[in-house]
Amino acid sequence: MSIIETQDLTHIFPDGTVGIEQINLKINAGEFVIIAGANGSGKTVFARHLNGLLTPTKGQVLLDGQPITKNLIEARKKVGLVFQDPDRQFVGQTVAEEVAFGPENLNLPPAQVDSIVKASLALVGLSRFSHQSPRVLSGGLKRKLAIAGVLAMKPQIIILDEPFTGLDYPGVVQILQQILRLHAAGHTILLITHELEKVLAHAGRLVIFYQGRLVADGRPEAVVHGVERYGVRMPLRKGEEVKELSWLK
Amino acid sequence: MAEMTLFRYLHRDTVLHRMDGRLKLGSMLLLSVSASLAGALRHYLVLFCLLCIALRVAKLPWAALLKELKFFALIIWVVLSINATTIPGDPIPNLPLPGVTVQGVITGLRFAGRLINIILICVVTTGTTPLRTLRHVIEWCLRPLPFVPEVRIATMIQLTFALIPVLFIEFAEMSRAQKARCLEVRKNPIKRMYYTVLPFLEQTLHRTDQIVEAMEARGYSEIRTKAAFKSKTSDWLIFTLCLFVFLVIVFTKRG
Numbered sequence: 402m403s404i405i406e407t408q409d410l411t412h413i414f415p416d417g418t419v420g421i422e423q424i425n426l427k428i429n430a431g432e433f434v435i436i437a438g439a440n441g442s443g444k445t446v447f448a449r450h451l452n453g454l455l456t457p458t459k460g461q462v463l464l465d466g467q468p469i470t471k472n473l474i475e476a477r478k479k480v481g482l483v484f485q486d487p488d489r490q491f492v493g494q495t496v497a498e499e500v501a502f503g504p505e506n507l508n509l510p511p512a513q514v515d516s517i518v519k520a521s522l523a524l525v526g527l528s529r530f531s532h533q534s535p536r537v538l539s540g541g542l543k544r545k546l547a548i549a550g551v552l553a554m555k556p557q558i559i560i561l562d563e564p565f566t567g568l569d570y571p572g573v574v575q576i577l578q579q580i581l582r583l584h585a586a587g588h589t590i591l592l593i594t595h596e597l598e599k600v601l602a603h604a605g606r607l608v609i610f611y612q613g614r615l616v617a618d619g620r621p622e623a624v625v626h627g628v629e630r631y632g633v634r635m636p637l638r639k640g641e642e643v644k645e646l647s648w649l650k
Numbered sequence: 651m652a653e654m655t656l657f658r659y660l661h662r663d664t665v666l667h668r669m670d671g672r673l674k675l676g677s678m679l680l681l682s683v684s685a686s687l688a689g690a691l692r693h694y695l696v697l698f699c700l701l702c703i704a705l706r707v708a709k710l711p712w713a714a715l716l717k718e719l720k721f722f723a724l725i726i727w728v729v730l731s732i733n734a735t736t737i738p739g740d741p742i743p744n745l746p747l748p749g750v751t752v753q754g755v756i757t758g759l760r761f762a763g764r765l766i767n768i769i770l771i772c773v774v775t776t777g778t779t780p781l782r783t784l785r786h787v788i789e790w791c792l793r794p795l796p797f798v799p800e801v802r803i804a805t806m807i808q809l810t811f812a813l814i815p816v817l818f819i820e821f822a823e824m825s826r827a828q829k830a831r832c833l834e835v836r837k838n839p840i841k842r843m844y845y846t847v848l849p850f851l852e853q854t855l856h857r858t859d860q861i862v863e864a865m866e867a868r869g870y871s872e873i874r875t876k877a878a879f880k881s882k883t884s885d886w887l888i889f890t891l892c893l894f895v896f897l898v899i900v901f902t903k904r905g
């Protein structure tokens with residue numbers, strides 16, 4: 402059984418804009434899936450349905466075979482969403498507070514919250530900054546903090562919405578290593594990006610969105626050749642292979 | 651605003667930072683009441699010395715704070731001069747300043763003493779207490795009251811405090827962006843408001859929505875971890891000292 406599945410997922414905004422239309426996607430536990438698509442193709446809207454932040458106009462999302470609307474808190478615990486803009490995700494005044502927010506919502510005892518916060522910050526290498534304000538961190542550190550805040554809830558599925566935007570080369574490499582470590586540790590990874598050249602080598606599956614619809618889904622080698630039609634830059638140069646598409650050397 | 655130190659939490663490892671939030675806020679409340687009740691100059695001096703020691707102990711940055719307090723110094727100076735010249739009374743002996751009265755100067759000084767002490771109390775409290783602790787203390791105080799949704803109130807207060815600096819930064823950023831496009835050239839104040847105040851209001855609503863969304867994404871729940879408060883002997887000592895000062899000021903008020 403797939404860990405997460407969408408059936409005919411459709412979202413039409415009150416102003417009539419079609420966000421996504423008829424999306425059917427099944428993801429198995431432990432997969433590493435990349436979702437790519439041009440600006441406005443519905444990637445973020447789709448991600449927001451997977452942990453119940455948006456309610457579908459039509460269709461549904463199943464988590465372990467159960468509609469997520471049955472238990473939203475459980476869904477948000479299982480599906481961690483790292484926002485496209487980390488500033489929008491921060492609710493705490495200090496780095497440690499920010500990470501503690503999730504576990505506190507789960508009503509864990511204070512001592513356990515503390516140890517989770519320490520462990521999550523250590524995992525992304527932010528322990529030194531625990532008393533700083535999240536807003537004064539650099540772009541790369543902000544992204545790491547956003548990931549730590551999600552990790553603290555111990556989600557099975559982690560969705561990262563454009564995690565490389567605005568990062569310099571070392572920043573991309575560090576975030577990429579982090580994602581691969583999480584995948585190796587057994588998390589199911591859903592990575593939204595249009596910069597395929599940075600990560601495609603590591604993914605087992607590539608899904609393409611175009612104007613709110615899912616238009617391609619399969620092994621990266623099979624899907625990648627047609628991406629340009631859908632507004633995504635073709636990452637392969639002449640003679641290059643998919644397994645070379647990574648910023649990790 | 652992002653660089654401001656006044657009224658912001660500054661992390662240090664000191665007795666005051668580690669102090670039990672309930673006792674700390676209790677102590678500060680006692681000192682605030684003392685400052686408002688105090689009548690004699692020596693009362694203000696006692697409070698002032700106590701708070702200076704607190705600033706020192708908390709290792710808060712003097713110089714930066716003093717610089718940011720300039721605004722309050724101006725208020726004090728204005729009030730002092732108004733009081734000194736408008737309140738009727740006897741002229742100051744051996745100091746022929748026309749219009750300045752002894753009673754006026756004393757009233758002005760009293761106001762200044764009160765204001766300085768209250769500001770210092772706020773500086774020490776906010777400088778040593780993270781917002782989360784403040785929130786936990788509010789929750790703890792409201793918990794015994796029936797029909798009061800203490801978690802919701804505490805969340806609202808925390809969010810308000812968290813939102814204010816963010817909005818300040820954004821407002822500054824927005825007006826810079828508009829200056830860069832020569833908004834000053836427009837003379838019509840209504841038009842200028844239209845391009846500054848309206849976007850700001852819209853931004854505020856938008857920001858609030860975003861924070862609510864961020865909280866929801868991580869499963870915000872009102873049944874949440876309760877703070878564990880631990881009070882140490884040193885915390886009680888500080889509290890007792892403040893209580894003592896408070897009692898002394900109350901009982902020597904008339905004297």
Ligand SMILES: Nc1ncnc2c1ncn2[C@@H]1O[C@H](COP(=O)(O)OP(=O)(O)OP(=O)(O)O)[C@@H](O)[C@H]1O
Pocket residue numbers: 414415416418419420421438439440441442443444445446447485
């Ligand atoms: N709140 C909203 N109201 C109306 N339309 C919206 C809203 N949010 C998104 N949309 C529309 O839904 C469509 C999909 O947007 P979405 O944010 O999912 O795109 P995206 O693929 O994430 O793009 P990007 O690469 O720029 O992040 C767009 O046409 C967008 O204008």
Ligand SMILES: [Mg+2]
Pocket residue numbers: 444445446485562
């Ligand atoms: Mg997006």
